[in-house]
Amino acid sequence: MYTEKVMDHFTNPRNVGEISDANGVGEVGNAKCGDIMRIYLKVEDDIIKDVKFKTFGCGAAIATSSMVTELVMGKTLDEALEISNQAVAEALGGLPPAKMHCSNLAADALHEAIKDYIEKKGK
Amino acid sequence: MKRIYFDHSATTPVDNEVAALMMEYMTEKFGNPSSIHSFGREVKKSVDEARQQLASLLNANSNEIFFTSGGTEADNLALKGLAFANRKKGNHIITTCIEHHAILHTCDYLEKNGFTVTYLPVDENAMVRLEDVKKAITDKTILISVMFANNEVGTIQPIKEIGQLAREKGIYFHTDAVQAVGNYPIDVKEYNIDLLTLSAHKFHGPKGIGALYIRRGVRIDAVQHGGGQERSLRAGTENVPGIVGLGKAAEIAQQDMTKKIARISTLRDKLIKGLMEKVPDIKLNGHPTQRMPGSVNFSFLYVEGESLLLNLDLKGIAASSGSACTSGSLDPSHVLLAMGLTHEVAHGSLRLTLGRGNTEEDVEYCLTVLPEIVGRLRSMSPLSASSKMSDSNPCSICKH
Numbered sequence: 001m002y003t004e005k006v007m008d009h010f011t012n013p014r015n016v017g018e019i020s021d022a023n024g025v026g027e028v029g030n031a032k033c034g035d036i037m038r039i040y041l042k043v044e045d046d047i048i049k050d051v052k053f054k055t056f057g058c059g060a061a062i063a064t065s066s067m068v069t070e071l072v073m074g075k076t077l078d079e080a081l082e083i084s085n086q087a088v089a090e091a092l093g094g095l096p097p098a099k100m101h102c103s104n105l106a107a108d109a110l111h112e113a114i115k116d117y118i119e120k121k122g123k
Numbered sequence: 124m125k126r127i128y129f130d131h132s133a134t135t136p137v138d139n140e141v142a143a144l145m146m147e148y149m150t151e152k153f154g155n156p157s158s159i160h161s162f163g164r165e166v167k168k169s170v171d172e173a174r175q176q177l178a179s180l181l182n183a184n185s186n187e188i189f190f191t192s193g194g195t196e197a198d199n200l201a202l203k204g205l206a207f208a209n210r211k212k213g214n215h216i217i218t219t220c221i222e223h224h225a226i227l228h229t230c231d232y233l234e235k236n237g238f239t240v241t242y243l244p245v246d247e248n249a250m251v252r253l254e255d256v257k258k259a260i261t262d263k264t265i266l267i268s269v270m271f272a273n274n275e276v277g278t279i280q281p282i283k284e285i286g287q288l289a290r291e292k293g294i295y296f297h298t299d300a301v302q303a304v305g306n307y308p309i310d311v312k313e314y315n316i317d318l319l320t321l322s323a324h325k326f327h328g329p330k331g332i333g334a335l336y337i338r339r340g341v342r343i344d345a346v347q348h349g350g351g352q353e354r355s356l357r358a359g360t361e362n363v364p365g366i367v368g369l370g371k372a373a374e375i376a377q378q379d380m381t382k383k384i385a386r387i388s389t390l391r392d393k394l395i396k397g398l399m400e401k402v403p404d405i406k407l408n409g410h411p412t413q414r415m416p417g418s419v420n421f422s423f424l425y426v427e428g429e430s431l432l433l434n435l436d437l438k439g440i441a442a443s444s445g446s447a448c449t450s451g452s453l454d455p456s457h458v459l460l461a462m463g464l465t466h467e468v469a470h471g472s473l474r475l476t477l478g479r480g481n482t483e484e485d486v487e488y489c490l491t492v493l494p495e496i497v498g499r500l501r502s503m504s505p506l507s508a509s510s511k512m513s514d515s516n517p518c519s520i521c522k523h
């Protein structure tokens with residue numbers, strides 16, 4: 001059902017946890033639908049210096065969270081904003097069509113976190 | 124790697140003796156039971172014996188047993204067959220919210236064809252209340268259908284009482300006993316059952332064979348028309364290997380019943396107790412005592428069922444879940460929701476169903492592996508006892 005890459009990220013998730021002095025945090029999903037993703041960012045000079053996640057969800061939800069953190073680590077905010085849910089799925093070698101709900105959260109959570117950073121910085 | 128099968132409510136392995144017998148009826152004894160020559164006659168005799176073996180398990184008569192292709196077909200035959208045969212008497216059917224889809228979707232179909240259906244609620248243990256059955260009865264009610272034991276949480280319904288009520292009111296009573304037959308003692312006479320559905324693959328028989336018990340005197344219409352097999356109630360050349368396999372499985376189940384129930388329920392209770400001791404924030408789903416001997420169902424708060432299943436599978440343990448991501452829809456199991464569980468608690472459900480092949484070591488292994496998996500998933504989860512479980516944000520993708 002899942003690709004090897006998905007199972008690798010699911011069993012060995014990268015960057016799990018919280019960042020205590022994060023300057024951008026984004027959360028999407030709802031416990032009611034069975035998936036919640038929270039992304040923590042540490043941004044310096046518009047570059048993502050550190051990123052961590054916490055996820056409540058299925059195999060696809062955990063694997064996409066892990067993958068998105070790997071994709072944006074060290075990237076500029078502009079580069080990070082370019083990352084789509086589809087790009088995350090492709091980086092994982094594809095996801096089952098039935099998993100569209102849980103697979104479409106990771107990039108959204110990232111973009112929410114960036115938005116949060118920009119809003120906080122603007123103040 | 125050691126593999127442990129804790130999914131006996133989904134299906135069970137075919138007993139070796141059953142498989143060997145079936146083989147004989149595919150190769151040597153291959154005749155058509157309708158043929159009058161010796162090849163046909165020997166097979167006809169075996170089909171009749173199987174009918175007798177199954178009747179004996181239920182305390183029924185062999186002419187009250189009608190073989191079908193399984194539980195789903197028997198449910199369809201019972202409901203449609205009875206409804207269409209009695210439409211002059213009335214058009215109202217009573218069932219429950221926690222039935223298998225073989226019943227629920229058949230009821231949908233009947234509703235589109237002029238019948239009305241009342242779906243009874245259940246209490247927090249998935250138990251139907253007799254009071255609710257009473258209240259739902261109208262002078263148009265022709266059939267009450269309540270499952271014997273639930274396939275997700277294992278709750279055993281007050282079948283005898285519901286059967287008695289139906290009998291007093293002159294209403295037919297059907298029970299989907301797919302989970303119970305062969306795993307729990309059933310006496311159709313004592314329980315006042317008019318129609319009963321069963322399926323061989325839930326008690327070490329083959330897949331694709333089952334039966335409908337129809338009490339003598341109860342008239343139903345056929346759903347499948349053709350040759351005159353099964354006294355014209357279920358046309359089609361008999362699945363002879365399946366039928367003899369079902370008969371043998373019934374015979375073995377009857378012999379082993381008491382011992383099997385004692386052994387499996389001891390393992391079940393050890394697993395339930397062990398998990399409650401080792402894992403905080405869990406909830407046992409289903410009735411605490413009125414439950415199937417092999418049935419364990421827990422919700423693990425703050426984690427999601429599919430990720431539990433995948434992790435267990437990596438450790439060699441086969442289980443199932445009622446979470447949305449395993450049901451293939453956006454909602455978790457209709458049974459758990461009917462019991463009043465919130466979506467988030469239902470998403471964290473895990474069903475472990477024990478059976479004949481399981482041992483004490485299997486349970487112990489699960490008790491070491493599962494708490495560790497839950498702990499790891501919880502450490503990754505943004506939810507916890509202190510965080511608010513629901514309504515954090517409306518979901519951007521679905522309606523929740």
Ligand SMILES: Cc1ncc(COP(=O)(O)O)c(C=O)c1O
Pocket residue numbers: 132133192193194195196198223225270272273274299301302322323331332333
């Ligand atoms: C309660 C119940 N009814 C009906 C069925 C369907 O039986 P079958 O798989 O033989 O069609 C099942 C099987 O899962 C069941 O658990």
Ligand SMILES: [Zn+2]
Pocket residue numbers: 034035057058059060061099101102103448
């Ligand atoms: Zn999911």
